[in-house]
Amino acid sequence: MAESFKTDVAVIGAGPVGLFAVFECGMLKLGCHVIDALDHKGGQCTALYPEKPIFDIPAYPRIDAQELVAKLVEQAQPFSPRYHLGQAVTGLAKLPPGGFLLTTSKGAQIEARAVVIAAGSGAFGPNRPPLAGIEQYEGKSVFYLVGRREDFRGKRVVIAGGGDSAVDWAISLSSVAAKVLVVHRRAKFRAAPESAAKLQALADTGKIELVTPYQLHGLEGGGGKLSAVTVADLDGKVRRLEAEMLLPFFGLAADLGPIAQWGMELEQHHLKVNPASCATSIPGIFAIGDVAHYPGKLKLILSGFAEAALAAHAIYPLVHPGEALHFEYSTTSGVPKL
Numbered sequence: 278m279a280e281s282f283k284t285d286v287a288v289i290g291a292g293p294v295g296l297f298a299v300f301e302c303g304m305l306k307l308g309c310h311v312i313d314a315l316d317h318k319g320g321q322c323t324a325l326y327p328e329k330p331i332f333d334i335p336a337y338p339r340i341d342a343q344e345l346v347a348k349l350v351e352q353a354q355p356f357s358p359r360y361h362l363g364q365a366v367t368g369l370a371k372l373p374p375g376g377f378l379l380t381t382s383k384g385a386q387i388e389a390r391a392v393v394i395a396a397g398s399g400a401f402g403p404n405r406p407p408l409a410g411i412e413q414y415e416g417k418s419v420f421y422l423v424g425r426r427e428d429f430r431g432k433r434v435v436i437a438g439g440g441d442s443a444v445d446w447a448i449s450l451s452s453v454a455a456k457v458l459v460v461h462r463r464a465k466f467r468a469a470p471e472s473a474a475k476l477q478a479l480a481d482t483g484k485i486e487l488v489t490p491y492q493l494h495g496l497e498g499g500g501g502k503l504s505a506v507t508v509a510d511l512d513g514k515v516r517r518l519e520a521e522m523l524l525p526f527f528g529l530a531a532d533l534g535p536i537a538q539w540g541m542e543l544e545q546h547h548l549k550v551n552p553a554s555c556a557t558s559i560p561g562i563f564a565i566g567d568v569a570h571y572p573g574k575l576k577l578i579l580s581g582f583a584e585a586a587l588a589a590h591a592i593y594p595l596v597h598p599g600e601a602l603h604f605e606y607s608t609t610s611g612v613p614k615l
């Protein structure tokens with residue numbers, strides 16, 4: 278049965294800015310539930326560049342993106358946020374007399390007095406190849422990530438793509454799969470040079486077959502069970518590869534998706550906000566971080582942090598009507614418990 282929850286603030290997006298919003302809300306005794314389509318926290322930092330150093334976080338001359346996320350999670354932890362990961366917010370309805378009901382792709386329902394949208398460029402998902410009928414195979418014989426290597430033992434696996442994920446998984450699965458075929462539209466792979474060299478060495482021994490320059494063309498099979506993948510070269514010549522599994526690795530794409538349909542004023546796929554409060558055009562809904570737009574907006578983590586503080590202060594009177602908010606430095610208040 279789908280679960281129901283009630284909270285002060287629902288934060289959509291567990292990227293760096295959504296995580297810091299939990300801290301800023303917590304400092305004002307506002308409890309948060311945080312929802313993210315990804316099954317891990319950190320947004321772009323974790324999904325796109327976990328090991329890259331960031332140099333413009335105040336007081337950290339250099340910090341790896343993954344480490345920054347770990348510190349933000351730690352900073353939010355005293356306020357016991359409830360995380361709903363691996364599920365996108367798909368629906369939002371206004372509740373009379375105030376507040377909102379959010380629905381997630383896993384059917385969870387979250388009632389909140391205010392909503393903070395920290396959705397970056399939108400929910401991340403895999404770039405899916407445009408192959409007819411691919412949906413029927415997804416999760417059965419077409420996968421966009423490898424959960425367990427063991428699931429590929431003794432199977433004929435087609436891996437499509439030319440980047441690090443495609444090459445690294447081809448190398449890794451070649452020791453358990455019956456056969457790994459790597460389809461790429463160029464003969465040269467974009468992966469790290471050492472990985473590309475290892476791939477070539479395994480191809481030379483026959484453990485891996487490189488199918489280049491080819492692109493995915495079609496799928497054969499039925500009832501979710503794949504029997505072959507067809508590929509085409511640049512002249513349109515089609516080749517049939519017997520396969521039980523397909524792993525397309527074409528990167529991640531972000532999609533604002535349903536958020537763009539909720540009736541808030543948009544500006545070039547971003548949510549228009551009042552820069553003094555980060556309020557959107559719908560009272561009670563705030564937008565911060567990369568998704569928010571106002572004149573002079575800088576898409577930087579540090580701008581998002583300041584926006585989180587502004588939004589939290591603007592939300593306070595919605596959750597505690599009639600209660601005066603006395604501004605206090607954290608050095609004075611400490612970290613108050615909710």
Ligand SMILES: Cc1cc2nc3c(=O)[nH]c(=O)nc-3n(C[C@H](O)[C@H](O)[C@H](O)COP(=O)(O)OP(=O)(O)OC[C@H]3O[C@@H](n4cnc5c(N)ncnc54)[C@H](O)[C@@H]3O)c2cc1C
Binds near residue numbers: 293294322565
């Ligand atoms: C390679 C690279 C290097 C960068 N280097 C720097 C740097 O040095 N300094 C700097 O300041 N910035 C840098 N940035 C930019 C920085 O990462 C972004 O500004 C920052 O991640 C924005 O944070 P955010 O929390 O607003 O959004 P994001 O990090 O994009 O997180 C948004 C989250 O919301 C989730 N989401 C969206 N829609 C939904 C939905 N409907 N339901 C559930 N979840 C949803 C997404 O899955 C995502 O996890 C860099 C970016 C890249 C790609």
